[in-house]
Amino acid sequence: MDPVATPYFFYGLSAVAVLSAVGVIMRRNPVHSAIALIFTLLSLAGLYLMLYAPFVAGVQIILYVGGIVVLFLFVIMLINIERMQREYQFNKQWLVGLLAAAALGALFVAVYVKGQSIFPQHAVRFPEQLNTQQVGKMLYVDYLLPFEIASLLLLVAIVGAVVMAKKRI
Amino acid sequence: MADFSNYLNSNLTPGQAGAHLWVVIYILIIFAAVSLAVIAMNWLERKILAHMQVRLGPMRVGPHGLLQPIADALKLLIKEDIIPENADKLVFWMAPLVVVITAFTTYIVIPFGPTHAVTDMNIGILFMLGVASLGTLGIIMAGWASNSHYPLLGSLRSSAQMVSYEVAMGMAAVSAILMTSLRGTGVYGIGSPTADAIGTLSMIEIVRAQMNQHVWFVFKFFPLGLAAFGIFAIAMVAETNRAPFDLPEAESELTAGFHTEYSGFRWSLFFLAEYAAMIAVSSIAVTLWLGGWLRPFPHWLSGDAWDTAFSIFPAFTFFVLAGMALRTTVRMPKHPYFKIQKAGLGVFGLLLGGIGLVLLVPPVRDRVQDIYWFAIKVAAFMYLYIWYRGTFPRYRFDQLMRLGWKFMIPTGIGVLIATALVGVL
Incomplete structure (x- = not known):
């Protein structure tokens, strides 16, 4: 459809x-x-x-x-x-903010101008029906090790947060 | 117009077939049916609770209080709508809408039959769990916007409760989704018996997987499926804020919890959403573990004779209801006071019998029986909800948290790992 x-x-x-x-x-x-x-x-x-x-x-x-x-x-x-x-809603760092906004704007303009050559003409379109299955295959077959390392990193972050929040466990 | 009539011959849900008119019709039917079910639940809950406590329950408005929900709805509609002076008006106004919209949005993907769903998404179960969890936001908004102590406490409890029990619920659901990827005895899900084992998140495909594996997932890998189902069945009561987990609105501690400051129509929206959400989560449980629209023993008792025998059940149910109504009509006291009631109940009984007769017509029978089996399974859950409310005392908050984090989540993870192990072996 x-x-x-x-x-x-x-x-x-x-x-x-x-x-x-x-x-x-x-x-x-x-x-x-x-x-x-x-x-x-x-x-x-x-x-x-x-x-x-x-x-x-x-x-x-x-x-x-x-x-x-x-x-x-x-x-x-x-x-x-x-x-x-x-409390103050905005702080007085407008100069840095302006620079950051200008940089982001320049990036957008660059992508808009050169967009045709940067990105492939036709995106590879996976069948929508199997999207979840494709994601699962990527995570658990092709990129298993990075995925597991990321989960370990998150676990460390959780334990660290608990240790920081609670003096006496 | 050709599009309109062609759809009936296609074996797809209206969303998949792209029949937009039928999508609208399905949405309207589901909206009306759910609202009707909520009205029926209102009456049944009062009646059943009353009988459990050896009371009569509503008896005055209509025969056996049958018209009581309508009287209540009228009362709520004409009641004064109060917004507290210091409430956050916009959020106060948005909260009931959020709760109702999220409760009804989940019905888009519920498969009442192989073609009786608004649409079939390939992320169906994920969508349902996600949108169902959005309902919490409405409860939190209501409690905060009321600018009062009881509602705020209620919504704090609600958010803590939801966050804790959603994890257990997700773990249980994942172990059922895992089962869809296993090789069955027939062509199942997306793959074929020889293809790679592929699971699915689509609600319709989950039921098809159970059909092709010849087992409801509650009985698969006994007792693993049963344990996952049990975890989900407990977590879903907590998720919908029903007794014994009704801490967000605990009336003996917080007056009415998060909706203390709501009155009239806005309050009735919360009521509607609560019951709609109960039906929605029960439908998830039915779809994942109890075979959705499948009738009992579709393989063991197969063949035309059994198919016909089972397809008579919807009509039979209506005949039993009609019989009960007519029996009560006959047994009404012979006093002029009861004349109108008697006539009304008689007409109601005949109406039920008429619906039963219509359901006997073969084309109607074939199309309706899927919906009937789905509805009867959901109705069993609805009865359980009422039964819990009549039986269990409310949990204390620390007990609730201990049950959620120290029992349900570890058990859920254990069941998930065990299911994966057994599935691989």
């Missing part, structure tokens, strides 16, 4: 992603920021779907929105919001 009205979905999802991302940094209330972040992450999941990566989209929803943002909200609810709202 061919995709329907693809450009409109792309523009809609991108607009939601960008607007809510702006909302994340502009809102004074941290809970509002976290809720705006949910919309950013969900529209990113939609964009992954449009790139024929349903597994990544599903993982995006289940891990980022269902797990990480819930933890964010959990932590935010425990802190004192009245005090948070009196």
Whole structure:
């Protein structure tokens, strides 16, 4: 089945992603920021779907929105919001910020100008039906060792976080 | 229009066939059916709980209180809608919508039959678990936006509970997904008996894998499948905030928990979402372990005679219900006060009997029996939910956490490893 009205979905999802991302940094209330972040992450999941990566989209929803943002909200609810709202929202590092933004903008322009030659003309399109299976094969057959090392690294990080947070175990 | 009628002859879900009109029809039917099921659950829960506690339950509105849910719904609709003065208005307004939308979105991929699903995604189960976990966000938003102590405590409990039990739930689900990749006796899933063993996340393919391996996954690798199913069955009660895990709304400690400040229609949205979510997670359990739409013993008792015998069950169920209604009609007291009730119940019984007769027509019978077997399995879970509520006292919060982290998650991981080992051998 061919995709329907693809450009409109792309523009809609991108607009939601960008607007809510702006909302994340502009809102004074941290809970509002976290809720705006949910919309950013969900529209990113939609964009992954449009790139024929349903597994990544599903993982995006289940891990980022269902797990990480819930933890964010959990932590935010425990802190004192009245005090948070009196703090400065922006610091005075606008020069560094401007440089970083300019560098990123230059990168975008470069990609836009030279895009045709950098990227392959036709993306390799895997059959959508087997996307998850392809990801699984990549992780557990082709790149097994790097994958296991990454999981070990995460385990070390978890243990380290527990040790740092708790003096007496 | 040709598209419209052609779909009926295709053996696909409307989403796969690209029949957009049918997608809309399916969504409307599912929405209506789920809402109706929630109304029925409301009545059944009160009645069954009452009978468990040797009470009568609702008796006044309609015969045996049959119209009580409608009276309640009317009351909720015309009740004053209060938003607390210091509440965060936008978030307060969004929270019930988030809860309802996420609860109903999961129904997109539930396979009520081989073709009776809105669509079949190749990440079906992942999508369901993900969207079901989004419901927590609505509960957290509701508790925080109310700007009150009880709701905040309720939503803190809810988020901690969800994060803990989701892990156990995922582990149990993964061990069932692992089973789909094993070689069965027939052509299964995506591969063929000679091809590489490939698992699947699609809800329809998971049921097909059970069909082709000739076993429901709850009985596969006994007792591993049963253990995974048990973990999921416990975690899903915690996930939907039902007794004995109803700490987020524990009425004896937190008045009404996260929805204390909600009233009228907004509160009824929470109610609707809770029951819709209960049906949705029960459907996941039915699909993963209890063979989804498959009837009992599709291989052992195969053949046309058995097929016909089993396809009469939907009609038979309705005849039994009609018989119960008519028996009660006859036994009603002979007093003028009961005249309207008696007539109403009689018409209701005849209506049920009529539905039973329609279900006997062969084309209808063939299309409906998948849905019937799915629904009857989900209904068993719904009864269990009520039974738990009538039986178990509520957990204390530390007991809840200990059960989740120290028993369910280690057992889940153990079952997963054991399933993988047995599967490879």
